Amino acid sequence: MRVELSGTHFPLETLGPGRRLGIWLQGCRLACAGCMSRHTWAPHEGESVDVATLLDLWDAALADGAEGLTVSGGEPLDQPAALAELLRGAARLRSAHPRHGSAVDGLPADLLVYTGYEESELDASRHAALAHADAVVAGRFRIAEPTRLVWRGSANQRLAPRTALGRIRYAPHLDREADGPAVQIVVTPAGPAGPPAVRLLGVPRRGELSHWERWLGARGLRLRERSWRP
Ligand code: SF4
Structure with missing residues (x-):
C-alpha cells in the first residue's frame, strides 16, 4: 500500500x-x-x-x-x-x-x-x-x-x-512539563535533491522558532523559506 x-x-x-x-x-x-x-x-x-x-x-x-x-x-x-x-x-x-x-x-x-x-x-x-x-x-x-x-x-x-x-x-x-530541549535541529547539506535544508523537529515553545531563526542567522544560515509562515 x-x-x-x-x-x-x-x-x-x-x-x-x-x-x-x-x-x-x-x-x-x-x-x-x-x-x-x-x-x-x-x-x-x-x-x-x-x-x-x-x-x-x-x-x-x-x-x-x-x-x-x-x-x-x-x-x-x-x-x-x-x-x-x-x-x-x-x-x-x-x-x-x-x-x-x-x-x-x-x-x-x-x-x-x-x-x-x-x-x-x-x-x-x-x-x-x-x-x-x-x-x-x-x-x-x-x-x-x-x-x-x-x-x-x-x-x-x-x-x-x-x-x-x-x-x-x-x-x-501525562502532566509533566518539558525540562529539556523541545526542538531538535537537523541540517541536510546541499545535494542532488536540492539546496541545504534545516529541519526543526519537535514542539517549539512560544517564541522558540524566532529564537532558532536568529541563532541560525548568527551562524551564517539564512532561511529562504519557513514552513511556519504563510
Ligand atoms: S494544521 Fe498543522 S498543527 Fe494543525 S493538525 Fe495540521 S499539521 Fe497539525
Whole structure:
C-alpha cells in the first residue's frame, strides 16, 4: 500500500520518550493558525512510498536501539488505511525483533501518533487506524493556548495512552512539563535533491522558532523559506 510521506528521521528525541523513529505523513486539511508544518498541508507535495519501505526503516531503527515510533504530519488520520497497515506492521516487527527492552525503562518500543482530530471526530476508519497505537496526542494546535506540557503544542492537546504498554510508558509524562530541549535541529547539506535544508523537529515553545531563526542567522544560515509562515 502506498502512503504520502513528508519525511523521516532517526534518532528523533523530541516527540516522545527515548530515541525514536519519526515518520511525518503528508497532507493536512485542518489548517491550524500558527502551524509550524505548513509544508505538510498539500496532500501530494511529498513523496509517495510503499508502507513496506517505512517498515524497513522501522526494522533498522529497532536494530539500532529505537525506543519508539512517532507518526506525525501532516495529518496521519487522513490516510487511515495506510496508517493502519504501518502501525500493524510496526507492532509485529517490535514483537518479532530480538531486542525488546528500552534503554530508558526496559519496556518494548512504543507506537505514538499525533493527530489534530479530537476523539469525538474519529470515525470507524480512523478508530481502526489507531488499533495498534500505544498512545495518541490529539487535538488541534491552538496558538492562543500555549503550554509547557511535554510533547504538546497547546494546552488543549491531550496525551492519551491506549494500551497497557502506553499506560505504563506515558504515565510519568501525562502532566509533566518539558525540562529539556523541545526542538531538535537537523541540517541536510546541499545535494542532488536540492539546496541545504534545516529541519526543526519537535514542539517549539512560544517564541522558540524566532529564537532558532536568529541563532541560525548568527551562524551564517539564512532561511529562504519557513514552513511556519504563510
Ligand atoms: S498543527 Fe497539525 S493538525 Fe494543525 S494544521 Fe498543522 S499539521 Fe495540521
